[in-house]
Amino acid sequence: MKIILRKDVATLGDAGEVVTVKNGYANNYLIPQGFAIRATEGTLKALETEKKQQAHKIEQRRKEARELSAKIEQMTLNISTKAGESGKLFGTVTSGDIADALKAQGVEIDRRKIQLEAPIKALGKYEAVAKIYMDIAAKLNIVVGAEGAEAVETAEAPEAGE
Template sequence: MKVILQQDVKKLGQKGDIVEVSEGYGRNFLLPRKAAILATAENLNVANAKKGSKERKDAMAADEAKLMAKQLEKVEVTIPVQIGEGGKLFGSVTGKDVAAALKKQGIDIDKRKIAIKGEVTGEGLYEAVIKVHPSVTSTIKVEVTAK
């Protein structure tokens, strides 16, 4: 039995995939739970149209992400922190701090998408990787200075 998945199903496929399943699994599990619909000619045409539309949207999003990544590479952020004797840092510099500094510059990026390369041990210039899109990343410079 061929079905079109309406939602992600573990070990079977993603939403919109056309898969072959056994009669019992399709009729007793997938169809009653609205996790799939039968793959009739009409449903296949609708699914293919949706798939094409989704691919175009994904391509546009990836292009926009590449442009944003190029613009972000030019950005440099300065983060003032407290430094004790011997040049040691009080606390740490995290993605949250970088996101807050970017927000002051008018760039809104989620803190979970920011990762600092290496360990921030004191004053200096560091790099932070920003995941703009699942396939596109950008690197910005982060300068840590004493307050």
């Protein structure tokens, strides 16, 4: 009997595949358990249209991911945090902090998709990778600065002009 798998079955194949199995196996186990449906002309046509729709959705998501990747790679994330005089941070900059900085600039990415090469524990420039969709990733440029540094720089600027 020809059947269409609805779920992955280790011994038969992946969901969406058309396979031939013995009648008893299909009627007594696969179909009642919801692992498969009978392969009729109608179900085969429905399977083809579903595959086309999924391919279209995947292509659409890939296009959106490429656009988002290009947008992210043009950004520079400025993260301010508390730091000591030697430039060492009190704590670390995590992927959650980077995700929050991206969200502030209008881009929402899950923190688990941001990969750091090493923990950020000092002031400076860093790079990270954000996995956006399947094989599409974006390089993040991150600048970590001290929280009080902006206030000190702006306070010193007027004095120099006088």
